[in-house]
Structures are given as C-alpha cells and as structure tokens.
Amino acid sequence: MIFTVNGAAKTFDIQHLIIAGWTARDMASVQEHIDELAEIGVAPPSTVPLFYRASNLLVTQASQVEVLSADTSGEVEPLIIKADGKLYLGIGSDHTDRKLEAYSVAHSKQVSAKPVSTELWDFSEVADHLDDLTIESWVDEGEGWVQYQKGSLANIRPLTELIEKGNLLDGSAMLCGTCPAIGGVRRTEKFKMSIHDPILNRTISCEYLSKELPIVS
Structure with missing residues (x-):
C-alpha cells in the first residue's frame, strides 16, 4: 500500500492486522462501551484490552467498500503501522458487522473491510504529545x-502501551x-473521520461509502 508521509509517497507491505479492543483508559468508559454494545447483544470481553487478529487483506484505501449486511457501521480509530523498525500514525475505521458481533466479536472483525487514510505521520513527531491528539x-x-x-487520545490507553x-x-x-x-451505534452509508494534531496544527481525514450487497439464499 502507498501512503504519504511528510509529503513523500512511501510503500508499506501490510502483512498483519491487529484490532485492539476495549482500550479506554478510564475503566468507567470501558464499561460504558461494554454497556453500549450490550444493548445490541454483544457479550462482554474476557479481559481488557483484547487484541483481535484479522486478515491483512481487509486493510483498504478504497473510497467505497461493500458489506453483506444492513447491520454494519464504522468507528474511527488511531492507526499504527510498523515498518522497517519505525512507527507511523494515521486513522482508520474498524467497520464491523454489529449483528455478527452479538455472536462473536472476533468473527465480526473479519467480515468487513477496514478503510484507512492515505496519509501517515511519523510517530516520533507526535510521541511527546499523543494525549493532545483528537479523533x-x-x-x-x-x-x-x-x-x-x-x-481525545488521552481517553485511550497510551498507544505505546498498546504497541x-x-x-x-x-x-x-x-x-x-x-x-x-x-446517539448510539447505528448504520449509515456515508462515514467520515479525522485525527487532529493541535500542537503541529495538522489533520488527517478520510471518508468512504459502504454499499450493501444483496443477500441471496
């Protein structure tokens, strides 16, 4: 995949995809998210945080993805990429099938593409003020x-800890x-997201459409 880093194009070979879940720094916020998802039938996690594995093929920069359900939705998340011993930060959407999530969170992570930004920041440029970043x-x-x-990323466990x-x-x-x-988790076709650095005054943005495929049986 090709990303822009400090104005230059750089190619990354994404071989592994990890989805960190239940990562709020404040346990009350973790419980709030657990309760939010419990309303749609999602079982609580066995421990927090959890690191789900999913296919690297799900990572995409496409402006449109296809889904098999009217029950999917996006959610904005910081994106960390490690390449050649260096770390980079961007933005992505853990687009998830909420109905399948009620059966298995791990399975739900595997069935939808994960749209990500086309731009990344060098992690070292933001490492000293991560808590100031907003999503x-x-x-x-x-x-x-x-x-x-x-x-704010101050509400998420330190990224260095998750790494x-x-x-x-x-x-x-x-x-x-x-x-x-x-207003609660819900399905929409159009989704837009951003990560903003108020210290260096810059923003990475991304938006995409999710189109539903017909279900046949």
Missing part, C-alpha cells in the same frame, strides 16, 4: 454530516480503539 467521525443520514464520535502489548512486528497495522458513538 472525530461524522455520519450522513440523509440531511448532511452530523457528529458521530469525538474524543508493546500488541506485540507489533514489522509489517503490522493496528487499530487502537475508539470512543462512544453520540
């Missing part, structure tokens, strides 16, 4: 963009957790 997402339910998520516990190898991409959905 946001918006959905369009037919009347224009409305805020769907908003949070260590997730055992990132070269060629790994990891989605690092999210923040609660404003």
Whole structure:
C-alpha cells in the first residue's frame, strides 16, 4: 500500500492486522462501551484490552467498500503501522458487522473491510504529545454530516502501551480503539473521520461509502 508521509509517497507491505479492543483508559468508559454494545447483544470481553487478529487483506484505501449486511457501521480509530523498525500514525475505521458481533466479536472483525487514510505521520513527531491528539467521525443520514464520535487520545490507553502489548512486528497495522458513538451505534452509508494534531496544527481525514450487497439464499 502507498501512503504519504511528510509529503513523500512511501510503500508499506501490510502483512498483519491487529484490532485492539476495549482500550479506554478510564475503566468507567470501558464499561460504558461494554454497556453500549450490550444493548445490541454483544457479550462482554474476557479481559481488557483484547487484541483481535484479522486478515491483512481487509486493510483498504478504497473510497467505497461493500458489506453483506444492513447491520454494519464504522468507528474511527488511531492507526499504527510498523515498518522497517519505525512507527507511523494515521486513522482508520474498524467497520464491523454489529449483528455478527452479538455472536462473536472476533468473527465480526473479519467480515468487513477496514478503510484507512492515505496519509501517515511519523510517530516520533507526535510521541511527546499523543494525549493532545483528537479523533472525530461524522455520519450522513440523509440531511448532511452530523457528529458521530469525538474524543481525545488521552481517553485511550497510551498507544505505546498498546504497541508493546500488541506485540507489533514489522509489517503490522493496528487499530487502537475508539470512543462512544453520540446517539448510539447505528448504520449509515456515508462515514467520515479525522485525527487532529493541535500542537503541529495538522489533520488527517478520510471518508468512504459502504454499499450493501444483496443477500441471496
């Protein structure tokens, strides 16, 4: 995959995909997310955080993805990529089948593409102010963009901790957790997300469409 890093194109070979779940720093927030998903039938995790494995083929920069269910939705997450011993930070969506999630979170992670940004930051440039970074997402339910998520990385376990516990190898991409959905988890075709660095005054943005395929039997 080709990403832009500091204005230059760089090729990354994504061999492993890890999805870190239940990563809120405040355990009350973890419980809030557990309760949020319990409303749609998702069983609580065995431990927190958890590091789910999924196919590297799910990582995509496509502006449109196809899903098999009317029960999928996106969620904004920091994206860490490790390559040649270096770390990079971007943004991605852990697009998930919520109905399947009620059966198995691990299985639900495997059935939807994971759209990611085309731009990355050198992790070393943000390592000293990670808690100042913010992530946001918006959905369009037919009347224009409305805020769907908003949070600070200060609300997520330190990314350095997740990197260590997730055992990132070269060629790994990891989605690092999210923040609660404003108004509850729900399906929309249009999804937009960003990560903002107020210290260096820059933003990475990404948006995509998820189109439903017909279900035949």
